[in-house]
Amino acid sequence: xxxxxxxxxxxxxxxxxxxxxxxxxxxxxxxxxxxxxxxxxxxxxxxxxxxxxxxxxxxxxxxxxxxxxxxxxxxxxxxxxxxxxxxxxxxxxxxxxxxxxxxxxxxxxxxxxxxxxxxxxxxxxxxxxxxxxxxxxxxxxxxxxxxxxxxxxxxxxxxxxxxxxxxxxxxxxxxxxxxxxxxxxxxxxxxxxxxxxxxxxxxxxxxxxxxxxxxxxxxxxxxxxxxxxxxxxxxxxxxxxxxxxxxxxxxxxxxxxxxxxxxxxxxxxxxxxxxxxxxxxxxxxxxxxxxxxxxxxxxxxxxxxxxxxxxxxxxxxxxxxxxxxxxx
Amino acid sequence: xxxxxxxxxxxxxxxxxxxxxxxxxxxxxxxxxxxxxxxxxxxxxxxxxxxxxxxxxxxxxxxxxxxxxxxxxxxxxxxxxxxxxxxxxxxxxxxxxxxxxxxxxxxxxxxxxxxxxxxxxxxxxxxxxxxxxxxxxxxxxxxxxxxxxxxxxxxxxxxxxxxxxxxxxxxxxxxxxxxxxxxxxxxxxxxxxxxxxxxxxxxxxxxxxxxxxxxxxxxxxxxxxxxxxxxxxxxxxxxxxxxxxxxxxxxxxxxxxxxxxxxxxxxxxxxxxxxxxxxxxxxxxxxxxxxxxxxxxxxxxxxxxxxxxxxxxxxxxxxxxxxxxxxxxxxxxxxxxxx
Numbered sequence: 001x002x003x004x005x006x007x008x009x010x011x012x013x014x015x016x017x018x019x020x021x022x023x024x025x026x027x028x029x030x031x032x033x034x035x036x037x038x039x040x041x042x043x044x045x046x047x048x049x050x051x052x053x054x055x056x057x058x059x060x061x062x063x064x065x066x067x068x069x070x071x072x073x074x075x076x077x078x079x080x081x082x083x084x085x086x087x088x089x090x091x092x093x094x095x096x097x098x099x100x101x102x103x104x105x106x107x108x109x110x111x112x113x114x115x116x117x118x119x120x121x122x123x124x125x126x127x128x129x130x131x132x133x134x135x136x137x138x139x140x141x142x143x144x145x146x147x148x149x150x151x152x153x154x155x156x157x158x159x160x161x162x163x164x165x166x167x168x169x170x171x172x173x174x175x176x177x178x179x180x181x182x183x184x185x186x187x188x189x190x191x192x193x194x195x196x197x198x199x200x201x202x203x204x205x206x207x208x209x210x211x212x213x214x215x216x217x218x219x220x221x222x223x224x225x226x227x228x229x230x231x232x233x234x235x236x237x238x239x240x241x242x243x244x245x246x247x248x249x250x251x252x253x254x255x256x257x258x259x260x261x262x263x264x265x266x267x268x269x270x271x272x273x274x275x276x277x278x279x280x281x282x283x284x285x286x287x288x289x290x291x292x293x294x295x296x297x298x299x300x301x302x303x304x305x306x307x308x309x310x311x312x313x314x315x316x317x318x319x320x321x322x323x324x325x326x327x328x
Numbered sequence: 329x330x331x332x333x334x335x336x337x338x339x340x341x342x343x344x345x346x347x348x349x350x351x352x353x354x355x356x357x358x359x360x361x362x363x364x365x366x367x368x369x370x371x372x373x374x375x376x377x378x379x380x381x382x383x384x385x386x387x388x389x390x391x392x393x394x395x396x397x398x399x400x401x402x403x404x405x406x407x408x409x410x411x412x413x414x415x416x417x418x419x420x421x422x423x424x425x426x427x428x429x430x431x432x433x434x435x436x437x438x439x440x441x442x443x444x445x446x447x448x449x450x451x452x453x454x455x456x457x458x459x460x461x462x463x464x465x466x467x468x469x470x471x472x473x474x475x476x477x478x479x480x481x482x483x484x485x486x487x488x489x490x491x492x493x494x495x496x497x498x499x500x501x502x503x504x505x506x507x508x509x510x511x512x513x514x515x516x517x518x519x520x521x522x523x524x525x526x527x528x529x530x531x532x533x534x535x536x537x538x539x540x541x542x543x544x545x546x547x548x549x550x551x552x553x554x555x556x557x558x559x560x561x562x563x564x565x566x567x568x569x570x571x572x573x574x575x576x577x578x579x580x581x582x583x584x585x586x587x588x589x590x591x592x593x594x595x596x597x598x599x600x601x602x603x604x605x606x607x608x609x610x611x612x613x614x615x616x617x618x619x620x621x622x623x624x625x626x627x628x629x630x631x632x633x634x635x636x637x638x639x640x641x642x643x644x645x646x647x648x649x650x651x652x653x654x655x656x657x658x659x660x661x662x663x664x665x666x667x
Contacts, residue, residue: 039454039455040514046456046460098641106457106640108456108457111640124419124420126420159420161420181365188361189360279523310575326635
């Protein structure tokens with residue numbers, strides 16, 4: 001399974017948009033936090049987990065999805081949210097804690113929830129796996145062919161909820177694609193010190209479902225693995241587990257001193273950046289010209305800049321709005 | 329001037345653990361990022377270098393597994409200290425805590441011990457939203473079989489940690505992120521304290537009267553102790569003399585000190601960062617009312633987190649968090665004065 005020209009352009013667009021979004025947020029996050037870093041200060045307070053480098057996991061999977069498909073993402077959610085089509089203005093306003101945000105500022109960056117495109121994420125490891133199973137179950141019961149994708153990190157593959165959800169999805173042959181974004185780190189703990197198998201995809205065997213390993217953050221390989229898994233799910237043939245070796249350019253959270261990380265790791269990863277590799281492929285295969293890509297990238301950056309302006313210009317909620325929406 | 333060192337709460341906790349590990353080979357630590365990282369909130373800083381990976385053990389993200397393992401190790405003669413990184417994560421491992429750690433002594437008819445410490449970070453005030461900011465004191469204090477500790481300063485943090493490690497029952501040690509003395513989070517300087525170098529134990533169930541006063545009793549715990557002291561200072565400027573009590577432990581709860589204080593002041597305000605309903609505030613008020621309702625000259629007041637998830641956005645979180653102004657207003661209400 002190889003992507004057509006439109007799909008390549010779409011993935012490039014989403015990856016550039018996500019990367020520019022993350023790099024922009026990284027800079028904005030530091031506003032008000034210098035010279036003294038205080039996590040609660042500035043326009044974007046609290047924890048901030050960035051996914052720069054992990055774009056293939058979002059674009060290469062979500063290119064196969066529709067708005068009526070469900071995505072549950074991790075605490076590092078922006079790239080997946082962008083690829084799933086979450087409203088960028090309202091998402092950014094939420095991250096800024098503004099009234100115009102998806103939840104009016106109640107959720108923040110780890111709790112983006114957009115029912116319009118069936119997207120949710122969570123600050124609790126592996127928490128999205130159960131809801132993805134539920135979304136796929138609902139589709140079955142309602143006679144729809146929509147599917148669910150549940151993103152987790154490599155650390156989450158050691159959480160009980162992950163295994164229970166895999167077993168349920170396999171047992172009931174539900175249309176779920178479990179995607180492990182293996183960025184090699186669970187905060188400071190390397191995968192080799194938290195997981196007894198090198199490749200989590202082999203764990204699929206325990207549940208009698210296919211397991212696919214995607215090496216080296218390769219967008220085209222992600223496209224292929226996810227395409228087959230989504231098609232299989234949509235056909236009613238059951239779940240698939242995909243583990244993608246991906247890259248985390250930033251720390252676990254912004255402000256993470258990263259003392260655990262070997263020197264030079266990020267530079268080595270950046271030398272094989274997935275956006276650069278996709279660009280090279282598109283140019284060499286004739287899928288796009290440099291001018292085409294520049295135009296796509298310029299528009300993506302405009303969308304991000306507009307969303308950030310929208311967020312900055314929006315008002316904060318009135319304090320007492322904190323009391324609203326506890327119940328439906 | 330060794331005896332006059334001032335330590336932050338996180339350094340006091342790490343020192344307590346290190347001292348107990350030196351004298352007792354059965355003590356060990358495990359949890360997420362407690363090794364190389366030294367604990368996200370600094371409670372295990374330096375331990376890996378001194379004690380090595382066997383006794384300072386980074387775990388996978390598997391709280392049900394490693395907290396369950398702490399129970400098993402404790403019953404097999406060890407004294408494990410496990411860290412649940414944020415108390416908000418209790419949902420994934422509550423069975424190991426409530427149905428295992430808290431019940432095995434009872435299920436053995438007192439024939440076994442479960443000498444484990446579960447330390448966990450609580451509290452908000454830094455805009456981290458509803459899954460990383462809760463206090464949740466009552467959730468654990470409500471479960472029989474768990475001792476629950478929540479220090480407000482470095483001196484108590486060390487002494488209570490040593491007591492927790494030496495205790496033969498499971499102890500939940502709830503430390504507030506905003507009291508740890510971290511470089512990257514605002515914290516009240518009053519949380520740092522002179523901490524003796526020698527090991528010392530602070531018994532559970534002994535509240536501390538931090539400020540003596542005639543007019544009203546303010547009872548608080550953890551971060552709210554500092555807010556209560558700020559309120560007491562502000563009230564003093566208006567001629568209102570507040571007594572401030574730091575409970576230090578929720579289980580066992582020092583009801584006696586509270587009752588004796590109210591016997592003197594006749595007025596009671598209870599402050600907690602945990603949710604208002606069904607919580608510590610109600611428990612303390614009930615303790616006084618049940619003892620002798622005539623001790624109260626006015627209706628008691630509680631100042632707690634409203635019954636809403638913790639909002640992310642700054643104006644909303646600031647609105648919801650208890651603070652010195654709200655405590656002051658509640659005190660004035662007990663005195664029949666306009667807030």
